[in-house]
Each structure stands twice: as C-alpha cells, then as structure tokens.
Amino acid sequence: MFESLSDKLDGAFKKLAGQATINEINIGIAMRDIKRALLGADVNYKVVKKLVEDVRQKSLGEGVIKSVSPAQMIVKIVSDELTELMGGEQKPLALSSSRLPAVVMVAGLQGSGKTTFAAKLAKRLKKSGRNPLLVAADVYRPAAVDQLKTLGAEVSVPVFSIEEKDAMKVAMQGLEAAKAGAHDVLIVDTAGRLQIDDAMMAEAEALKNALKPDELLFVVDSMMGQEAVNTAKAFNDRLDFDGVVLTKLDGDSRGGAALSIRHVVEKPIKFMSVGEKVDDLDQFYPDRMAQRILGMGDIVSFVEKAQESLDMEATLQMQKKLMKNEFDLNDFFDQLQQLKKMGSMQSLIEMVPGLNKMVPKQDLENLDFKPIEAIISSMTKEEKSRPEIINGSRRQRIALGSGTRVQDVNMLLKQFGEMKKMMRSVSKLSGNGRKITSQNLALDKFLKR
Incomplete structure (x- = not known):
C-alpha cells in the first residue's frame, strides 16, 4: 500500500540525516522533494500546496524543539499534517438506535466495489451484534442481484430482492421486509454506471429522499487517483453523502485518493477495503494511515x-x-x-x-x-x-x-x-x-x- 509514495518520502527524510539544525536551506530541499513525491502520487495540487506550506511554517516556527534532529522533527510534523489532511480522527458509522431499522445506503460508480462492500459491511455489523438485511436495489447491472445473493450467503446475511426493474420499489419493499423481520440495519446496494450521468444521480437522490438513510456512503476505487477525487466531488455536490469508502487500497502504490479526497469533499473516510475477501474491511484511522505512509507501521x-x-x-x-x-x-x-x-x-x-x-x-x-x-x-x-x-x-x-x-x-x-x-x-x-x-x-x- 502506497509503496511508491513511502519510498520517495523516505528519501526526502534521509537527506536531512546528519543535519545539526533546521534552516531555510535544508527545509527548502526537503519540501521540494516532499512536494514532488506527493504530486507524483497524484495528490490534488491544492492539497499538496497547503500541506507543504503548513509543514514549512511549523518546521521554522518557534515551537520547534532544539534538541531534536531535523529529520526527526520533519517526520513528526509531516505525520501530524497527513493525519489532519485525512480527517484527524476516525469517524464511526452513526446508526440511529431509536429508528429501526437504521438505514445505510451505498452509492458509487459501477466497478467501484459497492456490492462487495455492502456484504463486507453486513458481516462486520453482524459480528458486532447487529441483525442486518441486504437489499439488492442495483436492478440494471447484469448479475448484480445474483452477486449480492452469493455474497450474502457467504456472510450468512439474508438478501431481499424481487423481480422488478424499479429500484424504488425494491428499496421500499426491502425496508418493510426489514421491519417485519426485526432487522435493525438495512443496507441498500444501489445501481452504478460506468460514468456519472443525470439518470443515475436522479435515481440516487430519489432513493435518498425516500429512505432517509442514517448513512449514505460513497464507494470509490482508490486506484483511480485524482479521478476518484473528481468523482467524489460530483457525487457529493448532488447527494451530500456522509462518508467515503476507499476500495482496492491494497493495490494502490501512490495514495493520491486517500490523501486528497477528505480535503476536497470535506467528508470523512470511514472504511477502507484492503482485499477481495469478505473480512478485508477496516475502519479508516487517519493517524494510523499517516504512520503507514511514512513507513512506521501500524502496531x-x-x-x-x-x-x-x-x-x-x-x-x-x-x-x-x-x-x-x-x-x-x-x-x-x-x-x-x-x-x-x-x-x-x-x-x-x-x-x-x-x-x-x-x-x-x-x-x-x-x-x-x-x-x-x-x-x-x-x-x-x-x-x-x-x-x-x-x-x-x-x-x-x-x-x-x-x-x-x-x-x-x-x-x-x-x-x-x-x-x-x-x-x-x-x-x-x-x-x-x-x-x-x-x-x-x-x-x-x-x-x-
């Protein structure tokens, strides 16, 4: 994960090794290398500009500890800034305890991993003591319903579906089925497209208005880089979603989406998918991710x-x-x-x-x-x-x-x-x-x- 970015940042820090103090010259060299590393990782230019300037100012500020080496100080400052850039702290799902079932609506482009994420989330919630129901409201993509049924069987969570090409009918009947079956969480898998279009957005908006979800999660393929950020912005402008799910993070060597998306759409990253298995889903912790990017691990x-x-x-x-x-x-x-x-x-x-x-x-x-x-x-x-x-x-x-x-x-x-x-x-x-x-x-x- 993010191997290319981690290696380049590591190289920038090593150039400061042996330096006695932080000054305009060595911090300038370090910031140049960090800027190149981030831009090479397909991080949004405005994001890079802000991060580099913030790190520069804090590195030369009065609060710098004189007894700490430049390399140590820069690593600490960059770690803090990356953490803040990705949201500062972990944001859990906000599921209502008074309204049952609580509703989670999943949206995103086709191929982003929405259906697989829905099943992964269902398993995670079931493991925590919830009783979820999956709803197959992706009525357009061939085999989407069958895929969700297969995944549902794998995680031992029931899937509601009907022979109907109307996503609204499927979702609303699924909601009634959840109430009748005493399910306390409803996870609705919605349709995607190969690219953003008005018809898809209008359907998603209608579903949001009807379901009034506790959480509307936008699922995006992190390997799309800057395009993932642009897609997130387009969805957020229309749907005003509650959080982001980054999929295929294990195959992303650059990290542009993870480092840009929170700053651009101002919505938290709530989950990250790091594999194809139904257990490969983790909550997103900005501080832990920053440490992994900097090669410090995540004990x-x-x-x-x-x-x-x-x-x-x-x-x-x-x-x-x-x-x-x-x-x-x-x-x-x-x-x-x-x-x-x-x-x-x-x-x-x-x-x-x-x-x-x-x-x-x-x-x-x-x-x-x-x-x-x-x-x-x-x-x-x-x-x-x-x-x-x-x-x-x-x-x-x-x-x-x-x-x-x-x-x-x-x-x-x-x-x-x-x-x-x-x-x-x-x-x-x-x-x-x-x-x-x-x-x-x-x-x-x-x-x-």
Missing part, C-alpha cells in the same frame, strides 16, 4: 486484527508450549491456519514497523503456504512432534508425498528451528513485562533507523 491495527481473528485461548496455549520448549510442527501448522485468517501477508507486514522495508514486495506476492502445509501433512504424527528424527530417507519420503523437493523440506525444517528460537525469545520478553503500549513505539523505531 495498534495489527494487535486489533490479531485479537479479532485469532483464537486467543489457543494462542495462550502456544505461548506456554514455547516457554516449555514444546512447540512442534503440529502447533506450527495450526498457527499458519490462524495467520491466514488475519488477511494477506502483505497487509500484515505493512503494519509492523520497519518490516516492510526488510521484506521485498515480490517475496510477499509470491508467498504461498500450500507447499508448507503439504510438507507438514505428509509427515507422520511422530515426525510432527519430534522433527529432529527426520533423517535423509524420511525427508525423501516427505518430499515425494507432498509433491515438493527435498531442498524444500530441508528449508522448512531449518526455518522452523530458527523461528522456534526467535519466538521463544519474544515470549520470554513478553513474560518479563515488556510490551507495546502505544503507537509511539512505531515513531521511535522509525526515527532511530
């Missing part, structure tokens, strides 16, 4: 995702085994299954401070757990419990049974041994009371590089 989100996805009781049992040196390949296999629940490895690596710089992106893209799982599955019960007994002939049998090479088996066993040592060391540190207390750790690690 808080990592811990939250772990707590949400992992079996904490099983994880505690694993920690006890590590402390007793009883962690074996059965446990390793179980941990792989849990790790896969947390999302793509690329998104997880980006959350750990500094780790995204250590692991090349191409290695993450080519990462495949299937050979590892096949190798472990081809072992006997004893071999999984006592990998040290796996000799040459056993390795050949395991490789043959898993469809891999002996070298692959050797590599897995070697990496397992190294990982076991590392995890035991980490576990000891944790047991001694050393733990992550805040996102400031990410900033500290970044500044000490």
Whole structure:
C-alpha cells in the first residue's frame, strides 16, 4: 500500500540525516522533494500546496524543539499534517438506535466495489451484534442481484430482492421486509454506471429522499487517483453523502485518493477495503494511515486484527508450549491456519514497523503456504512432534508425498528451528513485562533507523 509514495518520502527524510539544525536551506530541499513525491502520487495540487506550506511554517516556527534532529522533527510534523489532511480522527458509522431499522445506503460508480462492500459491511455489523438485511436495489447491472445473493450467503446475511426493474420499489419493499423481520440495519446496494450521468444521480437522490438513510456512503476505487477525487466531488455536490469508502487500497502504490479526497469533499473516510475477501474491511484511522505512509507501521491495527481473528485461548496455549520448549510442527501448522485468517501477508507486514522495508514486495506476492502445509501433512504424527528424527530417507519420503523437493523440506525444517528460537525469545520478553503500549513505539523505531 502506497509503496511508491513511502519510498520517495523516505528519501526526502534521509537527506536531512546528519543535519545539526533546521534552516531555510535544508527545509527548502526537503519540501521540494516532499512536494514532488506527493504530486507524483497524484495528490490534488491544492492539497499538496497547503500541506507543504503548513509543514514549512511549523518546521521554522518557534515551537520547534532544539534538541531534536531535523529529520526527526520533519517526520513528526509531516505525520501530524497527513493525519489532519485525512480527517484527524476516525469517524464511526452513526446508526440511529431509536429508528429501526437504521438505514445505510451505498452509492458509487459501477466497478467501484459497492456490492462487495455492502456484504463486507453486513458481516462486520453482524459480528458486532447487529441483525442486518441486504437489499439488492442495483436492478440494471447484469448479475448484480445474483452477486449480492452469493455474497450474502457467504456472510450468512439474508438478501431481499424481487423481480422488478424499479429500484424504488425494491428499496421500499426491502425496508418493510426489514421491519417485519426485526432487522435493525438495512443496507441498500444501489445501481452504478460506468460514468456519472443525470439518470443515475436522479435515481440516487430519489432513493435518498425516500429512505432517509442514517448513512449514505460513497464507494470509490482508490486506484483511480485524482479521478476518484473528481468523482467524489460530483457525487457529493448532488447527494451530500456522509462518508467515503476507499476500495482496492491494497493495490494502490501512490495514495493520491486517500490523501486528497477528505480535503476536497470535506467528508470523512470511514472504511477502507484492503482485499477481495469478505473480512478485508477496516475502519479508516487517519493517524494510523499517516504512520503507514511514512513507513512506521501500524502496531495498534495489527494487535486489533490479531485479537479479532485469532483464537486467543489457543494462542495462550502456544505461548506456554514455547516457554516449555514444546512447540512442534503440529502447533506450527495450526498457527499458519490462524495467520491466514488475519488477511494477506502483505497487509500484515505493512503494519509492523520497519518490516516492510526488510521484506521485498515480490517475496510477499509470491508467498504461498500450500507447499508448507503439504510438507507438514505428509509427515507422520511422530515426525510432527519430534522433527529432529527426520533423517535423509524420511525427508525423501516427505518430499515425494507432498509433491515438493527435498531442498524444500530441508528449508522448512531449518526455518522452523530458527523461528522456534526467535519466538521463544519474544515470549520470554513478553513474560518479563515488556510490551507495546502505544503507537509511539512505531515513531521511535522509525526515527532511530
């Protein structure tokens, strides 16, 4: 995510390394590089101009701490400005508790990911204790209704649809069905077009007036860059939506939409979609995103995702085994299954401070757990419990049974041994009371590089 922008900003900060003080000359050089990096990321020109000027003024102002190096100070100021640019603080959904069902209306261009987002949101709300109903009001796009039904079945949320080409009838009957079925949230998936047109906007306006949604969310493909911002402005001028959802953020190496859209439309970014799976939806936190853009990771989100996805009781049992040196390949296999629940490895690596710089992106893209799982599955019960007994002939049998090479088996066993040592060391540190207390750790690690 935003790899190109992160690398260029990192280069700008490194030029300040070793400088004794902040002055007009070195801050001018840094601002020039930052400006080029942001414009190259397709960030709105007015946004870039304001951010660069704000950073320049704060860097040369009276409040600058003299004991902090220029690189450290600029990183902190840029982090604060990026956070403010993207909204300052996270804005949750504002769903009415007195009016049931609360209504969420989803709008956007065709291909932006509206239907998939609707299902992801439904799953998220259901997980939080809500009882949502999805409404298939995209009556024009071929297979749109079937797509929502398929996704609804995947997230175990019912979908209301009728054989009708009138979106208003579908939506209003869906509202009545939600009331009758005691659903407390109604999520209405509306029609999009390949481009903005009056007919689409008029229908969306009519639906908004009839449904009076608690939240009207505009879904946009972040990879569209500046065009995503222009589209958001056009929709907001007509619909006055409540919040933005950025999709396909995991494939966006530049970040222009995320950094521009809040400033241009003055509406908060509420969610970001970082993959195609129904679990790949996160709330948008401006401060955390700023830290990720600056290569400082996002430990808080990592811990939250772990707590949400992992079996904490099983994880505690694993920690006890590590402390007793009883962690074996059965446990390793179980941990792989849990790790896969947390999302793509690329998104997880980006959350750990500094780790995204250590692991090349191409290695993450080519990462495949299937050979590892096949190798472990081809072992006997004893071999999984006592990998040290796996000799040459056993390795050949395991490789043959898993469809891999002996070298692959050797590599897995070697990496397992190294990982076991590392995890035991980490576990000891944790047991001694050393733990992550805040996102400031990410900033500290970044500044000490």
